[in-house]
Amino acid sequence: MWLRPSAGWARGRLTPWLFLAPALVLFALFKFLPMWRAVEMSFHEVRPYLGDRWVGGANYQQVVTDEAFLSAIGHTLVLAVGQTGGSVLLGLALALVLEGTARRLWIVRTAVFLPTVTAMAVVAEVWRILYYPAADGIANSLLAWVGVGPSQFLNSPDSALWSVMTVGVWRGAPYDMMIFLAALAGVDRTLYEAAAADGAGVWRRVWHVTLPALRPAFVILLTLAAIRSLRVFTEIFLLTNGGPNGSTEVLMTLIYRLGLERGELGVAAAGSMVLLGVSVLLTLLVGLSRRGRTGKAVT
Amino acid sequence: MKNRQLDSALGLDARTGPLALIGKVVLHGLLVLVFAGPLLALLVSAFSPVSDPTRLTLLPTDFTLANFRAAFDRDVLRYLLNSFLVVGGGLLLQVGVSISAGYALARKRFPGMRLVLLLILSTMMLPEEVLAIPLSLVLSDLSLIGSLWGMIVPVGAWAFSILVTAEFMKEIPLELEEAARLDGAGDLRIFWSVVLPLCKPALGVIGIFGFTMIWDQYMLPLLVATDAKQFTLPLALRTLRADEQVGVGVLLASALLALLPSVLAFLAMQRQFMRGLTSGAVKG
Numbered sequence: 352m353w354l355r356p357s358a359g360w361a362r363g364r365l366t367p368w369l370f371l372a373p374a375l376v377l378f379a380l381f382k383f384l385p386m387w388r389a390v391e392m393s394f395h396e397v398r399p400y401l402g403d404r405w406v407g408g409a410n411y412q413q414v415v416t417d418e419a420f421l422s423a424i425g426h427t428l429v430l431a432v433g434q435t436g437g438s439v440l441l442g443l444a445l446a447l448v449l450e451g452t453a454r455r456l457w458i459v460r461t462a463v464f465l466p467t468v469t470a471m472a473v474v475a476e477v478w479r480i481l482y483y484p485a486a487d488g489i490a491n492s493l494l495a496w497v498g499v500g501p502s503q504f505l506n507s508p509d510s511a512l513w514s515v516m517t518v519g520v521w522r523g524a525p526y527d528m529m530i531f532l533a534a535l536a537g538v539d540r541t542l543y544e545a546a547a548a549d550g551a552g553v554w555r556r557v558w559h560v561t562l563p564a565l566r567p568a569f570v571i572l573l574t575l576a577a578i579r580s581l582r583v584f585t586e587i588f589l590l591t592n593g594g595p596n597g598s599t600e601v602l603m604t605l606i607y608r609l610g611l612e613r614g615e616l617g618v619a620a621a622g623s624m625v626l627l628g629v630s631v632l633l634t635l636l637v638g639l640s641r642r643g644r645t646g647k648a649v650t
Numbered sequence: 651m652k653n654r655q656l657d658s659a660l661g662l663d664a665r666t667g668p669l670a671l672i673g674k675v676v677l678h679g680l681l682v683l684v685f686a687g688p689l690l691a692l693l694v695s696a697f698s699p700v701s702d703p704t705r706l707t708l709l710p711t712d713f714t715l716a717n718f719r720a721a722f723d724r725d726v727l728r729y730l731l732n733s734f735l736v737v738g739g740g741l742l743l744q745v746g747v748s749i750s751a752g753y754a755l756a757r758k759r760f761p762g763m764r765l766v767l768l769l770i771l772s773t774m775m776l777p778e779e780v781l782a783i784p785l786s787l788v789l790s791d792l793s794l795i796g797s798l799w800g801m802i803v804p805v806g807a808w809a810f811s812i813l814v815t816a817e818f819m820k821e822i823p824l825e826l827e828e829a830a831r832l833d834g835a836g837d838l839r840i841f842w843s844v845v846l847p848l849c850k851p852a853l854g855v856i857g858i859f860g861f862t863m864i865w866d867q868y869m870l871p872l873l874v875a876t877d878a879k880q881f882t883l884p885l886a887l888r889t890l891r892a893d894e895q896v897g898v899g900v901l902l903a904s905a906l907l908a909l910l911p912s913v914l915a916f917l918a919m920q921r922q923f924m925r926g927l928t929s930g931a932v933k934g
Contacts, residue, residue: 366837370754371766373747377807380792382773385784392784448677451663459678461920462686468916468923469689470866472884473909476891476901477688480706489706525685526927533928535659543656553660561659582779585868589888603779610783611873623780631775 392620399614410621420622422597423605430516430601431580437520439572442527443565447557449528450535460532464525471522475589478518479505505591508598515590515599519580527572534568535561574637578630602626689909696906700899717899724896726904728879729886733865733908736801736882740864741857743806748856749849751807752815753841757827774809779869786873800874801882805864811856814926818852819845854922858915865912883908 393410395403414420449460466474481489482504491501504514538561546556584603587593593600593608602622610619655661662674691706696718698711754760755767778785785804786795794800822845830840871882878889887908891901916923 364760367754367758367760367763370750370758370841374751374770374807374812375766377747377803378769378773380788381785381804381807382776382781383769385781385788386776388784388787389781445681447660448662449681450658450660452657453663455678456663459682461917462682464916465686465689465913468862468912469909470884470912472866472868472887473692473905476887476905477692477706479891480898481688521685529924529927533924538659540656543659547656557659578777582777584779588868603782607782611786616783616787619783623783627776627780630777630780634775 389620389623392617393624395617397616397620403617406617410617411625413618414621414625419597419600419605420602423600423602426512426599427581427583427601427603429512430519430583431577433513433516434519434523434580434583435573435576437516438523438527438576439569441520441524442572443531445524445528446531446535447561450532460528464529466522467526467529469522471585472589474518474522475586478521479590482514506595508596511591511595511599515586518586518590519583523576527576530568530572531565534565538564570637570640574634577633581626581630581633689913692902692906692909696899696902700897700902706902717903720896721890721900721903721907724890724893724900724904725878726883726886726890726900726907729881729883729904730907732798732880733882733884733911735798736867736871737861737864737911739798739802740805741860743802744808744811744860744864745853745856747806748808748811748815749846749853751812752819752852753845755812755816756819757845770809770812773807778804782869782873785870789874795874796876796880797874798880801867801871804870805860805867808860808863811860814855814859815849815852818849818855822848851922851925854919855926858919858923859926861915862912 396406397403449456484503484506486501502510505511542560543556546560582603583601587599587601587604591599593604606619606622609615655664657664691708694708694710695706697713698707699714789795789800826844827840830844868884871885875881875885887904890904
C-alpha cells in the first residue's frame with residue numbers, strides 16, 4: 352500500500368519519457384553515438400586489433416592539404432553551386448509557367464514531379480542509358496539535332512561533372528518547383544491588381560511583386576539544396592564512381608573509399624567532420640540572416 | 651469585375667486564343683517529355699525486346715515479358731521482397747516511434763522538453779552520409795551488419811516525422827483530452843482512442859514521406875549488406891547492370907520494378923505529399 356502514492360507520482364513524471372524513449376534510444380544509437388565515434392576517430396589513427404593511436408590534428412591536416420581531398424572539395428563545391436543554382440532557377444521557371452488552377456496544369460505538374468519521387472538508383476541507371484556515349488546514344492542523337500557533336504558524357508573527364516550536374520538539376524528542379532508553387536499560392540492577388548492599376552506589365556509585376564514575395568522560399572531552397580548537394584553520394588557512386596580519372600570525385604565518395612575500401616578510418620572521419628562543419632555553418636548562417644531580416648521587418 | 655489575367659504571376663493560364671493554346675500545348679508537352687519522358691521510356695522499353703543498350707523506346711514495339719522472366723531468373727524477386735520487408739518494417743517502426751514521441755512533445759509539459767526538442771532538431775543536421783563510416787562501426791557492434799534488421803532499425807527515428815506529428819497533435823483541442831480524463835481514461839487510453847484517431851492526416855503525411863525516403867535509401871543498405879542475399883532492389887541494380895551476359899533488358903525490367911512502388915505511392919497520396927512537402931520545407 353505504501354508504494355501507491357510514490358508510484359503514481361513517478362508515473363506522472365515518467366510518462367513523457369516513456370513515450371519519448373523509443374525515439375531517444377534510436378537517435379542515441381544511430382545518430383549521437385556515431386557522431387561521437389566520428390569525432391573520436393578523427394583525432395586517432397584507427398588500427399583495428401592494435402588499439403587506436405592519438406594523432407592530434409594530423410588527420411585534419413591531411414584532409415586540407417592532400418591533393419585528392421582538395422580536388423574532391425573543389426568538385427563538391429562546383430557541383431553544389433551548379434546543382435543548387437540550376438535547380439532553383441529551373442524550378443522557378445517551371446513554377447511560373449505551370450502556376451494556375453486548370454486541371455491540365457495539375458496533370459503536367461504531376462508528370463514533371465515524377466523524377467523527384469523516383470529512387471535515385473533508378474534515375475542513375477536511366478541516365479546511364481540516355482548518356483550512352485556512342486554517336487547513336489539517345490542524348491547524343493538529341494545533341495545532333497541541334498548540331499552539336501557527340502559527347503562522351505560520363506566517360507570523359509571534361510564532361511563527366513557537367514553530366515552528373517544535369518542529372519541533379521533534372522531531379523532537383525521539380526522539387527523546387529513545388530515549393531515555389533506553394534509560395535506563389537500565398538501571394539496577395541490584390542497586389543497584382545494594384546500593380547496592374549499602376550500600369551505595370553507582366554514582367555514588372557513578376558519583378559516587383561512576385562519575386563519579393565518568394566524571398567523566403569528562395570532562402571529555404573538554397574539552404575536545403577546546398578546542404579544536400581554538399582553530401583551528394585548516391586548519384587556519383589552510381590553514375591561515375593568518381594571517375595573518369597578522378598574528375599567527379601566528391602567528398603563523400605572519397606570518404607567512402609578511404610573509410611570502407613582502404614580502411615583509413617581516421618582520415619575518413621576527419622573528412623566527414625569537415626563536411627559536417629560546413630553544412631552546419633551554412634545552416635546557421637542562413638538561419639541567422641533570416642532571423643535578422645524578419646526582425647528588421649517587424650521593428 | 652475580376653481579371654483572370656491576374657490570378658497568376660505570368661497570367662499564362664488565362665490567355666486564350668488559338669496561338670496561345672498551341673503555345674501552351676507545345677510547351678507543356680515538351681516539359682512532360684523532358685521530365686517524365688525518360689521514365690515513360692523505361693516503362694515501355696521494359697516490355698519491349700531490347701538488344702541494344704543505347705536504345706530506350708517511347709513507342710511500344712513487340713510486347714514481351716522476356717525481360718521480366720530474365721530478371722526473375724536473376725533473383726530480382728528476392729531483392730524486391732527485401733525492399734518490401736525493409737520499407738514495411740522501417741515504416742511501421744518509424745510511424746510508431748513518431749506518434750509516441752510526437753504525443754509527448756505536443757501534449758505534455760515536462761522539464762527538459764526544450765533540450766529534447768533541440769536534440770531531435772539537431773539530428774536533422776547529422777545526415778546519414780556524413781556519419782556513414784562510424785555508423786557502420788556501430789552497426790557492426792550491434793551485430794546488425796549482414797541482416798535486414800540493420801536497414802530497418804536505423805530508419806525508425808526520423809526527426810521530420812516526429813516534428814510533423816507533434817505539430818499536428820498540438821492542434822487537437824485540449825478539452826477532448828480533459829473530458830476523457832474525467833471519464834477515467836489514462837494516458838495510454840487517451841493516446842490510443844482520442845489523439846491517434848484524430849491525427850490520421852498526419853499519419854498519411856509521414857507514411858508517404860517515410861515510404862519514399864526508405865525506398866530511396868542507398869547508403870544504409872550498402873553499409874549493411876554483406877551478401878547479395880540482403881540486397882534491396884535499388885542496390886541490386888548496380889550488379890544487374892554489370893552483368894554482361896544478360897543484357898540491358900534485365901536492368902530495364904528491374905529498374906521499372908524499383909520505380910513503380912514509390913511513384914504509385916506518390917500518385918495515390920499526392921495531396922498528403924504536397925502538404926508534407928510544404929510543411930517540411932518551411933520548418934526545415
